[in-house]
Amino acid sequence: MLHDLLIAPFQDFEFMRRALVGTLALALGAAPVGVFLMLRRMSLTGDAMSHAILPGAAVGFLVAGLDLFAMTLGGLVAGVVVAVLAGLVARGTELKEDAALAAFYLVSLALGVVIVSLRGSNVDLFHILFGSVLALDDAAMLLLASVASLSLVTLAVIWRPLVMECVDPNFLRSVSGAGGPVHLVFLALVVMNLVGAFHALGTLLAVGLMMLPAAAARFWARDITALAAIAVLVGMVSGYAGLLVSYNTELPSGPSIILVAGGICLVSIFIGPVGGILRRLIPARHLEA
Template sequence: MRGAFKFVLSLGRKRLNKVMLYDWLIAPFADYEFMRRALVGSCALACAGAPLGVFLLLRRMALSGDALAHAILPGAALGYLVAGLSLPAMTLGGVLAGFAVALGSGAVARATALREEASLAAFYLVSLALGVTLVSVRGSNVDLLHVLFGSVLALDDSTLILLASIASVTLVGLAAIYRPLVLETLDPGFLNSVSRVGAAIQSAFLMLVALNLVAGFHALGTLLSVGMMMLPAISARLWTHNMSGMIALAGLFGLIGAYAGLLASYFLGLPSGPLIILACGALYVLSLVVGPAGGVMRKFTPRAHLEG
């Protein structure tokens, strides 16, 4: 009798644990459509943006992504002035502005004594000020907050289709230029000695970055969109030196950050976009401590003789 009671009690505990896990981890997405939309949009951003972030990191262009994120603001603001909060108008304006800055900064770097990061910084500062001014001409403070911080919980079907399309184009484009991009990232001198595609690869890569920042703009705003791109990539760098492994880990960290951030937003009642980026930041802190390829704990663990 006593054994049967223990058996029933253990079954009850397992049942209770399953119910609690469902309520905490699945129910918010199963019960609310806006949560599912936010998760799908965030996952699209993570799958496409995080691999690009790996290349930005390895090319020492981590802050260039932030500059490009702000560079799309004037184009999106012009689209807003023409058509209001119209998805096609703001997307087209942001894409054109991002492409113009990506190509213009490269042209300035090749034609003058300025390095590319310096020209991007100049474009970034002017673009941010111009974009905020243009939005303020017609919009309210609410519109300005929407542009700067996004609204991931308000994604509709057309926006999700746009995010999925940009993610698909990015992954296909990245696959097409992967080999020369890796070579141009790790040994640009050798690529220039055997081919003249270096400048074209650089331009194509920056266009993909700008395209993803435009996608991120609709969900996370111009101030936070680059976080989904860079934080998972930086975290992955602390776990492995292998390029393929780094790209896969960056995408995985981005997915985990999106999922955890949305759950935290749901239960805490706080803005989703910032919490998604904070979740990615928490993964970065964890990687900073225990990452086997560069974390703090690596210095205190025994290594084989002559191991770097």
């Protein structure tokens, strides 16, 4: 019985196995990146950049149809361009970075939908907006695995200066010139993970497996390493449970995964031991010292 419910779907169907491996890889790379985005108060930046990828991917689609390589390349280029442009506009004008990003991503989203509509059907549009986690081919799997591997290795390399850049950028600047490059590498990681997630979850939900696990983890741990580990775990559980929910109820799979992640996040907000609502409502007796 339990076997039928929890394991059989993956045993019986290859597309379910692929979807599972794809989401696990995605969670592994995207969740730690999401933790840093959250801690740097850049959650909305991630959201905006995931939308910004759309016109690039759409141009790739226009040129080559639903081709992995073309859409990935287009998405990467668009993501980097918008990240740099938003930074320049914020630095060079009176517009703050969040306003600049909001402006860019609204235009990007509209532009992307228009470009896709030039050639594709509504089915294509749906595919691009919400992804197709149940239709991951070999190339897409390889891409997701590569993104996850590259993310983990890169994070391991830049971990120390990235943490220092977050906590005390002035100090890092006084001992090392690594601050600027580390920030750029980190932005590149964000774009890379979003482009990977785009294939599985679509442009509208790509940021979900990045930010929701990070937000949930905040209520379970105080330490940065623990935060990253818990976020990865939450992302993986969401992927697994979301796929099962979608299999058993015939709901669309991408949104199911994100809803499960959202559910875990909501539960964490209530019962999480680190500043959860329940802890605040039922205060324990204060300590002696």
